[in-house]
Amino acid sequence: MTRMRRAVLVAVAGATLLLGACGENTERDASQQPQGATLRITIGTQEFPEALVLGELWRQALAVNGYTVNLRKGVGPAEDLDDALREGEVDGYVAYTGTVLSIVAGEEVSGLDPDQTYDAVEAWYESQGMVVSEQTPFENKDAIAVTDAFAEDNGLDSIADLADLDSFVLGARPEFEDLQLGLAGLRDVYGLDNAEFVPAELGTQYAMLDDGDADAVDAFTTDPQLRGGRYTLLNDPELLFGSQNVVMVVDEDKLDSIDSEAFMRVIDAVNAELSVDAMVDLNAEVTDGRSEGEVARSFLRRVGLMTPLRS
Incomplete structure (x- = not known):
């Protein structure tokens, strides 16, 4: 076989392999997003x-x-x-x-x-x-949490139900007391003038519920403590917390x-x-x-x- 014919055969084989590879990858690549430094x-x-x-x-x-x-x-x-x-x-x-x-x-x-x-x-x-x-x-937004037992004993379903209590202790981070998206708003929107506010460090509110130091606390709707199913988040029908x-x-x-x-x-x-x-x-x-x-x-x-x- 001459050198020229050998070179032609190599080139044809290479092209065949390249086309075959393209055919093999078409289906796989269709299921992937584009690759490259621009991404x-x-x-x-x-x-x-x-x-x-x-x-x-x-x-x-x-x-x-x-x-x-x-x-x-x-x-x-x-x-x-x-x-x-x-x-x-x-x-x-x-x-x-x-x-x-x-x-x-x-x-x-x-x-x-x-x-x-x-x-x-x-x-x-x-x-x-x-x-x-x-x-x-x-x-993940503010919410009012109580223990399951407190909710059941007092027939609580929404934040509005707290207004029917003679009084209750609300535990929350200190700034919550004066926020419109806090106790100030709870009083304006839900009439919770019966709330006694107790400031608490963020992260301690569930311990306050467990220890009886608060009847209700400010919580967040994706708090990890909610995984255990021991607490009830009261509905916010007026969407005070947005x-x-x-x-x-x-x-x-x-x-x-x-x-x-x-x-x-x-x-x-x-x-x-x-x-x-x-x-x-x-x-x-x-x-x-x-x-x-x-x-x-x-x-x-x-x-x-x-x-x-x-x-």
């Missing part, structure tokens, strides 16, 4: 455990779909995260709808249900050149550069799995000593999101 994004979070878990959930789900995510933990509260996004220090962040609407946008939140709050947040961010994902089913679902906020220009449809598909898929019970469990696992990364990984595996999504 990089920096996501910011606040410092508390729930926000860190959310950041890890998004980071890991995006990673298996071809994105490289720099997770900046503990950037600061909502105002700091918003500033960081505007200044290009992060491309997106973990946001609570009610906090964004009240603190960042400066709008009223009381009386708004989750969809109304989301619509207002989406419209406000659109005016700022930013995009929000779909919201989570769970909310709504606090979670969304991903992303800079619009950045989103356009990283395949916006594929990116939001991943974020929305994760968010859809985050019920109140799921988030309480995730928070409890972190409280029990597991790292946010481990907790997020286990959850994503359970719900089938540790493999690439199909388009």
Whole structure:
């Protein structure tokens, strides 16, 4: 065989292998998001455990779909995260709808249900050149908690029912007493002039209930202590505390550069799995000593999101 013929055969074989490889990968690649250095994004979070878990959930789900995510933990509260996004220090962040609407946008939140709050947040961010994902089913907002026994003994279902008591002791962080989204609002909206306020350090309120030092306390709807089923969260029919679902906020220009449809598909898929019970469990696992990364990984595996999504 001549040198020229041998070279031609090698070239043809190489081309055949290349075409074969393309054929073999077509189906597999169709189920994966695009790969490459352009699919990089920096996501910011606040410092508390729930926000860190959310950041890890998004980071890991995006990673298996071809994105490289720099997770900046503990950037600061909502105002700091918003500033960081505007200044290009992060491309997106973990946001609570009610906090964004009240603190960042400066709008009223009381009386708004989750969809109304989301619509207002989406419209406000659109005016700022930013995009929000779909919201989570769970909310993490202020609530009034009592023991199951106290609720049963006094026929309590909603915050309004507390007004029927002769008096009750309310334990909460010191600033809660004067907040409209606190005791001041509870008195205005629900007529709770029968509340005796006792200041408490954040994190000690459930011990106050257990020890009988308070009849009711300010709680948050995804507190890990709620996992045990020993406490009742009273309904807030007037939505005094507003709504606090979670969304991903992303800079619009950045989103356009990283395949916006594929990116939001991943974020929305994760968010859809985050019920109140799921988030309480995730928070409890972190409280029990597991790292946010481990907790997020286990959850994503359970719900089938540790493999690439199909388009």
